[in-house]
Amino acid sequence: MNEIGIGVIGTGYMGACHAQAMAAVGHVFEPPLRPRLVAVADVDARSAEAARARFDFARATDDWHELVADPDVAVVSITAPNILHKPMALAALAAGKHVWCEKPMALTAADAREMRDAARAAGVTTLVGYNYVRSPALALARKLVEEGELGRITQFRAIFDEDYMGRADFPYGWRVQRKLAGSGVLGDMGSHAINLAHFLVGPIGEVAAGTYTAHAERADEKGRMLPVENEDVIEALVRFETGVVGHIGASRIAFGRKNGLDLELYGTKGGLRFTQERFNELQLFKTAERSDDNGFRTILTGPPHPPFGRFTPGWGHGLGFNDLKVIEAAHLLDAIAGRSRAWPDFEEGARVEAVCDAIETSVTERRWTRVHTT
Numbered sequence: 001m002n003e004i005g006i007g008v009i010g011t012g013y014m015g016a017c018h019a020q021a022m023a024a025v026g027h028v029f030e031p032p033l034r035p036r037l038v039a040v041a042d043v044d045a046r047s048a049e050a051a052r053a054r055f056d057f058a059r060a061t062d063d064w065h066e067l068v069a070d071p072d073v074a075v076v077s078i079t080a081p082n083i084l085h086k087p088m089a090l091a092a093l094a095a096g097k098h099v100w101c102e103k104p105m106a107l108t109a110a111d112a113r114e115m116r117d118a119a120r121a122a123g124v125t126t127l128v129g130y131n132y133v134r135s136p137a138l139a140l141a142r143k144l145v146e147e148g149e150l151g152r153i154t155q156f157r158a159i160f161d162e163d164y165m166g167r168a169d170f171p172y173g174w175r176v177q178r179k180l181a182g183s184g185v186l187g188d189m190g191s192h193a194i195n196l197a198h199f200l201v202g203p204i205g206e207v208a209a210g211t212y213t214a215h216a217e218r219a220d221e222k223g224r225m226l227p228v229e230n231e232d233v234i235e236a237l238v239r240f241e242t243g244v245v246g247h248i249g250a251s252r253i254a255f256g257r258k259n260g261l262d263l264e265l266y267g268t269k270g271g272l273r274f275t276q277e278r279f280n281e282l283q284l285f286k287t288a289e290r291s292d293d294n295g296f297r298t299i300l301t302g303p304p305h306p307p308f309g310r311f312t313p314g315w316g317h318g319l320g321f322n323d324l325k326v327i328e329a330a331h332l333l334d335a336i337a338g339r340s341r342a343w344p345d346f347e348e349g350a351r352v353e354a355v356c357d358a359i360e361t362s363v364t365e366r367r368w369t370r371v372h373t374t
């Protein structure tokens with residue numbers, strides 16, 4: 001089997017996740033290309049070397065340009081902070097590399113369009129790390145929609161709540177600075193919900209939104225109070241191109257919520273409910289044929305819900321978050337080999353950023369705002 005060289009930039013939470021996924025994918029799936037962990041880069045040389053030793057990369061560097069230029073690297077994973085996604089992706093695309101980029105794709109919709117255009121010109125495979133679409137339960141949800149089991153879609157709601165910045169003493173860092181992170185919880189978590197809305201319903205045409213920042217200042221490591229430049233909470237009404245209205249909300253200060261991505265989808269023949277904290281389950285309601293048969297039922301995911309059976313033959317035994325990244329890696333390798341089309345690619349990433357941009361304009365101008373995707 002042909003090998004393909006992998007380079008991972010960043011060795012934090014997501015860097016480890018991408019490296020683990022590429023190390024595992026050949027054992028869980030039968031990918032058309034076998035990944036070889038060639039190089040890992042981190043601005044902190046010791047972290048790069050630690051990741052090299054942990055995941056058995058051939059080389060480590062503290063200069064990501066070196067990794068991008070490495071002739072043995074064919075796929076560049078970008079897991080550095082948001083501000084670096086654009087320069088890293090543009091450099092990798094210019095070098096003809098396939099790109100697996102963490103979300104949010106860019107700081108602004110204009111930057112995302114530039115990256116999308118570069119990807120079109122390069123003609124390589126791109127994938128944005130919207131991993132929640134990879135869960136077997138949501139693949140089933142999409143199949144049920146496509147097969148018309150819910151009838152015509154009439155309503156969608158999604159929230160993505162966590163509490164990682166709930167405490168007032170959560171330290172000041174790159175995530176709260178506009179120039180480094182762009183928007184706050186909107187890009188960080190709301191973008192996942194927007195991608196899921198596109199996945200299950202279709203394009204969002206217009207939005208009306210409000211935001212709130214609960215902690216106006218946070219202390220840095222020296223105890224200095226510095227201004228928080230982006231939002232803790234976002235609530236948006238959305239109207240899909242079909243005319244259906246919906247709601248998307250996100251919070252990084254919702255105490256008690258840890259991976260609180262919840263969605264509801266209704267149609268003329270039934271409804272679906274899903275929560276990521278129990279992502280091995282899907283709640284399905286189909287309009288009752290009998291008067292004594294009513295209410296949602298819980299579908300436990302199992303081998304009939306691909307690619308669940310790749311991981312375990314046991315119904316209800318459950319996948320974990322990192323397994324979603326393994327599925328994502330398999331999808332990327334399939335696409336590179338021409339077996340399927342990668343999605344969410346840079347086209348979709350730019351569409352998500354266009355919705356985020358419209359939400360920010362709507363907040364500033366206090367009005368319904370069209371999403372511009374060109």
Ligand SMILES: NC(=O)c1ccc[n+]([C@@H]2O[C@H](COP(=O)([O-])OP(=O)(O)OC[C@H]3O[C@@H](n4cnc5c(N)ncnc54)[C@H](O)[C@@H]3O)[C@@H](O)[C@H]2O)c1
Binds near residue numbers: 014041102103104
């Ligand atoms: N898909 C998801 O579910 C998910 C979850 C968490 C984070 N993310 C995204 O992943 C990205 C990284 O987040 P994280 O939580 O892993 O952050 P992190 O802080 O844990 O890791 C970031 C890494 O990038 C490195 N880095 C910084 N500057 C660099 C440079 N110039 N060159 C090379 N490396 C550099 C840091 O040293 C660190 O190792 C963000 O864009 C974030 O939004 C996605």
